[in-house]
Amino acid sequence: MQSARAAHALRRLNAVAFERILMSHGTPVLRDGSRAVQDLVFEEDPEACVVRPSEVRFAPGRQQGEAYGRRDAAYARLLGLETLDFDLSEVEPSRRSTAVHRHDGDEECFIILSGEGEVHVLRPDETELRRIAVKAGDVVAFPPRYQVAHSFKCTGSEPLRMLGFGAPGNERVGVVDYPLSGKRLTYAWPPGKLHRYYLPDRRDVPYFEGEPED
Numbered sequence: 001m002q003s004a005r006a007a008h009a010l011r012r013l014n015a016v017a018f019e020r021i022l023m024s025h026g027t028p029v030l031r032d033g034s035r036a037v038q039d040l041v042f043e044e045d046p047e048a049c050v051v052r053p054s055e056v057r058f059a060p061g062r063q064q065g066e067a068y069g070r071r072d073a074a075y076a077r078l079l080g081l082e083t084l085d086f087d088l089s090e091v092e093p094s095r096r097s098t099a100v101h102r103h104d105g106d107e108e109c110f111i112i113l114s115g116e117g118e119v120h121v122l123r124p125d126e127t128e129l130r131r132i133a134v135k136a137g138d139v140v141a142f143p144p145r146y147q148v149a150h151s152f153k154c155t156g157s158e159p160l161r162m163l164g165f166g167a168p169g170n171e172r173v174g175v176v177d178y179p180l181s182g183k184r185l186t187y188a189w190p191p192g193k194l195h196r197y198y199l200p201d202r203r204d205v206p207y208f209e210g211e212p213e214d
Contacts, residue, residue, distance in 0.1 A: 048080075049079065051075060051078050051079060055078070056073045056075070056078075056088065057073060058071040058072060058073045058088075058090065059071065059072055059073070059074070061089065061097075062097070062098055062099075062207065062208075064208045064211075064213075065213055066094070066095070066213075067095060067096060067211075067212070067213045067214065068095055068096050068097070068098070068099070068208070068211075069091065069092035069095035069096075070089055070090060070091045070092065070095070070097045070098070071089070071090050072087045072088065072089050072090075073087060073088040073089075074087055075087060075088055075163075083167075083168075084165070084167065085165070085166040085167070085168075086163055086164060086165040086166065087163070087164050088113075088161065088162075088163055089161070089162055089163075089164055090159040090160070090161050091115075091117065091152055091153070091154040091159060091160040091162075092154060092159055093154050093155075093156060093157055093158065093159065094153075094154065094155075095153065095154060096120070096151050096152065096153045097151055097152040097153070097160075098151050098152075099151065099178050099180065099181065099183075099207065099208065099211040100120060100122055100129070100149045100150065100151045100178065100179065100180050100211075101149055101150070101151070101176050101177065101178050101179075101185075102122075102142070102144075102147050102148060102149040102150065102176065102177050102179070103142070103144055103169075103174065103175070103176050104144065104169070104174065104175035104176065104177070105144050105168065105169025105174060105175070106144060106166055106167065106168050106169050106174055107141075107142070107143060107144060107166065107167045107169065108141065108142045108164065108165065108166050109139065109140070109141040109142075109164070109165045109166075110139070110140040110141070110152070110162045110163065110164045110165070111138075111139050111162060111163045111165075112134050112135060112136055112137065112138045112139070112140070112160070112161075112162050113136060113161040113162055113163060114136050114158070114159075114160075114161045115135075115136070115154060115156050115158050115159055115160035115161055116133070116134075116135050116154070116155050116156035116158075116160065117133075117134050117135075117152055117153055117154045117155050117156065117160040118131045118132060118133055118134065118152070118153045118155055119131075119132050119134050119140050119150060119151075119152050120132075120150060120151045120152070120153060121148050121149065121150050122148070122149040122150070122179060122180075123146075123147075123148055123149075124147045124148075131153075133155075134152075144169055149177070149178075149179050173186065173187070173188055174186070174187050174188075178210075178211070180210070180211060180212060181209065181210030181211050182200065182210060183205060183209065183210060
């Protein structure tokens with residue numbers, strides 16, 4: 001049973017890791033392929049509802065110079081979840097997780113597991129980022145009705161590890177604004193489909209264009 005479980009887990013991990021690599025490069029991904037792999041795993045392995053730490057593989061996340069650096073493990077995809085989305089993320093020391101952004105309708109919640117860092121927040125009526133210290137055990141949430149833009153930074157010597165949960169406010173489409181650069185992202189749910197970043201005068205701009213590098 002152990003060897004069979006290991007083989008099924010590897011098959012599932014490979015499918016999800018490859019999918020995440022495609023997504024990190026902005027390539028649209030369809031769910032049907034990985035769903036077929038997950039269904040096969042669940043049919044043949046009665047323990048497939050449990051993900052062990054040894055089964056988790058990180059895929060490349062957002063990387064840019066010395067300012068941004070994180071990697072993600074797609075827990076929700078490993079477990080076959082489709083409406084609840086959550087990842088395990090690691091933010092590298094002295095780097096930020098993402099560009100400062102806010103979701104138009106999606107709820108987000110983060111549980112800090114280890115490390116030290118800051119959450120950078122920008123309210124709609126403010127022009128300066130607030131930096132709030134966070135550590136293991138803290139929970140950070142962003143209800144969409146408050147429209148608070150945010151990003152995380154690792155301030156310690158070890159990676160900042162956190163579980164990030166997301167729930168879509170609309171089952172079909174989503175909008176993300178990047179107030180420091182003026183960009184907007186539109187995408188179709190589930191994640192990975194039809195990602196497109198654009199500025200008022202241009203479409204399909206790079207993710208980090210216009211974002212601060214310090």
